[in-house]
Amino acid sequence: MLKVGVIGAGAMGKNHIRIYSEMPDVELVGISDIDKDLVEALAQQYGTKAFTDYRKMLAEGLDAVSIVVPTKMHRQVAIEAIEAGAHVLVEKPIADTVENAEAIIKAAEENDRLVMVGHIERFNPAVIKLKEMISEGLLGKVVSISTTRVGPYNPRIRDVGVILDIGVHDIDIISYLYGTHVNQVYAVAGADIHSFEDHATIHMRLDHEYSGLVEVNWLTPHKVRKLTAVGVGGVAYLDYIDQTVELHDSGWIRKAKIDPKEPLKNELEYFIDCINSGKQPEPSGEDGKHALKVSLAAISSYKDAKLIEIKE
Structure with a gap:
């Protein structure tokens, strides 16, 4: 026990x-x-x-x-x-x-x-399924991943802006789905209703070859949580909230079979399993550090209006 x-x-x-x-x-x-x-x-x-x-x-x-x-x-x-x-x-x-x-x-x-970082979207059944689909080659080579995470402002968020609060989710997920790190970031953002930034568009280059785009804000009156992964063999549309993934290719539109489950329950069960088995958890501390590093670089980028190189 x-x-x-x-x-x-x-x-x-x-x-x-x-x-x-x-x-x-x-x-x-x-x-x-x-x-x-x-x-x-x-x-x-x-x-x-x-x-x-x-x-x-x-x-x-x-x-x-x-x-x-x-x-x-x-x-x-x-x-x-x-x-x-x-x-x-x-x-x-x-x-x-x-x-x-x-x-x-x-x-x-x-x-x-063990130290594990609570990037909960890795445990969203839709993300788990999309990762499997990419690994199985159903999209072919993936060249672009874009996300939209927008909705109304939550007044309890006071110590950070929208990039560190919610943008960090998709920064981590894009890196996770590609299986590689971000090496360049350029962001455009602003603060209109908050003391920190409340809207941002973050452009990322991964492994000097792949594209990542994150759109976040606290301005949209309704919540949207979606991801699009474009590959040379097809495109996948993921909805984090509905926990659905659709694959469109030249011949078919297919909806993945996904058993819905609370992501946090998946996450905590995995954490306990890592402790019992002694295996290193993912996302690890290093994974969390990379997502933080990219998020902070995005903040520096929009403030200084310049491209930021991410050094390991």
Whole structure:
């Protein structure tokens, strides 16, 4: 029975708590949040302990912890959890700076702990299916992937702009589907309703050959989450929300058979399996660092109006 805890009981943290509480062979030892009333109510609801100081929860000897706190706190909380002996799942982005991401990765290596980054869309059944289709050659060589992730602004997002909040999802997914890294990025963005950027178009070159395009905003009054992958043998249309993939080629329009499932449940089950089996999780800390590096480069690009080279 793995002993797990959740640090941060906001909107996403509540989902981590719910899913862990339902998992067999997992004991939800505690929940930590600075909001005393909230964390006590959740602890009572899920039959576990409440902590307003996450360090006291870490002293319970946890095997694993989900870190669902503001991005600027990721380094501090993750390293303390790792040094307390826990494997960690850090919500995306892995950290607020590349240096802080590297510090988390180093701490995990030095303490022989696993670190996984919560890029949840990798566990969306539609993305899993599209990755299989690409690997099987159903699209031929893929040369262009574009995404649209737009919708109304969520007032709880205050510490980062739209690129780090939601654009990082598709930056990671495009790199994942190609199986290679971004080496150049150019972005056009602006801030019209937010203190950080609230709309952006991000152009990426991967492995000096492939194209990636990410469109994000907090301005569109309805939510859209879609991806198009163009190959020399066909084009695939993916809907993250509906969890569907359609393949169009010269002869057919085919809809993939997909069994819908909550992506976060897939993600947390995979995280626990990695701990039990000892295998390295994906997305790894290095994967998370690359997505962060590209996101930060996109922010620099739009601010300085120039192309940014991504160095490994």
